[in-house]
Amino acid sequence: MNRAVSRLAYRVILRLHPASFRDEFGSEMQWIFEQERQPGAAAHLFLDGTLSLLRQRFKSQNSHGQLSIASGVIITGPGIAPVRFFQAALTLSLLCFGLMLLKLPNPLNASVTWADRMPCYTVTLQAPSHAEVVLQSAP
Amino acid sequence: MLAKNAKNPPLSSATLHILLALAGGNLHGYGIIKEVVRNSDGHYRLGPGTLYDNLKKLINAGLVADVPTSSSSTRKAASAKEEDRRFFSLTREGKDVLSREVDRLQGVVTKARARLQEARTGRA
Numbered sequence: 001m002n003r004a005v006s007r008l009a010y011r012v013i014l015r016l017h018p019a020s021f022r023d024e025f026g027s028e029m030q031w032i033f034e035q036e037r038q039p040g041a042a043a044h045l046f047l048d049g050t051l052s053l054l055r056q057r058f059k060s061q062n063s064h065g066q067l068s069i070a071s072g073v074i075i076t077g078p079g080i081a082p083v084r085f086f087q088a089a090l091t092l093s094l095l096c097f098g099l100m101l102l103k104l105p106n107p108l109n110a111s112v113t114w115a116d117r118m119p120c121y122t123v124t125l126q127a128p129s130h131a132e133v134v135l136q137s138a139p
Numbered sequence: 140m141l142a143k144n145a146k147n148p149p150l151s152s153a154t155l156h157i158l159l160a161l162a163g164g165n166l167h168g169y170g171i172i173k174e175v176v177r178n179s180d181g182h183y184r185l186g187p188g189t190l191y192d193n194l195k196k197l198i199n200a201g202l203v204a205d206v207p208t209s210s211s212s213t214r215k216a217a218s219a220k221e222e223d224r225r226f227f228s229l230t231r232e233g234k235d236v237l238s239r240e241v242d243r244l245q246g247v248v249t250k251a252r253a254r255l256q257e258a259r260t261g262r263a
Binding site (some may be wrong): 021024025028029030032033035044045047048049051052053057058 | 167169172179184186187188190191192194195224225
């Protein structure tokens with residue numbers, strides 16, 4: 001990978017760390033990244049940086065009882081569980097939707113695509129038009 | 140709770156290696172990483188994320204301290220470009236904790252050797 005690109009990617013990982021940790025150690029971590037020039041060091045640093053990001057975010061979440069999202073939006077208290085559920089559902093949905101768009105064959109049965117296996121998306125996509133029909137028929 | 144864990148053996152591998160590296164003198168973060176690689180003959184490699192996460196715990200526990208910027212004697216080995224880095228030192232309490240951990244490990248090794256010896260003589 002190009003050095004400039006990897007440097008930028010590492011900077012992004014550092015930027016996503018909680019502000020308190022980033023302000024205290026961010027410049028030192030960036031400096032160490034610049035010093036490490038051994039072959040294979042970049043992959044090790046990226047893995048370490050990603051694990052550190054997850055660790056610091058988890059700690060930050062636990063210590064303050066709130067979920068701080070990278071964009072700066074803070075959701076507190078009992079809203080965390082529904083938000084996590086929603087995030088997991090959204091990620092899974094996007095993954096399935098991506099597979100549908102790609103029309104990848106089902107590994108268990110090559111003749112059946114993922115689109116054939118997931119009729120729920122047809123229902124979801126048709127829901128707005130159904131709602132429209134209901135509204136029109138109400139009066 | 141984290142501070143309490145950092146003080147009480149058994150220490151984690153990262154904590155043990157960091158304390159061991161700092162026992163040789165004051166070092167900045169990259170210096171600690173290099174020292175850990177050297178002490179472990181290249182078998183253990185700390186990343187900066189793991190290093191600073193552990194250093195933060197150790198500082199909070201009072202086992203490691205920041206070296207003041209003006210303390211030039213402790214930084215004489217550092218090159219010009221390393222001078223503005225953040226240096227760390229082992230506190231007295233840090234030395235005590237490291238010493239206790241080394242004693243504990245020595246006890247484990249002694250017992251392990253005795254067990255292995257018994258197993259060998261039992262087989263013979």
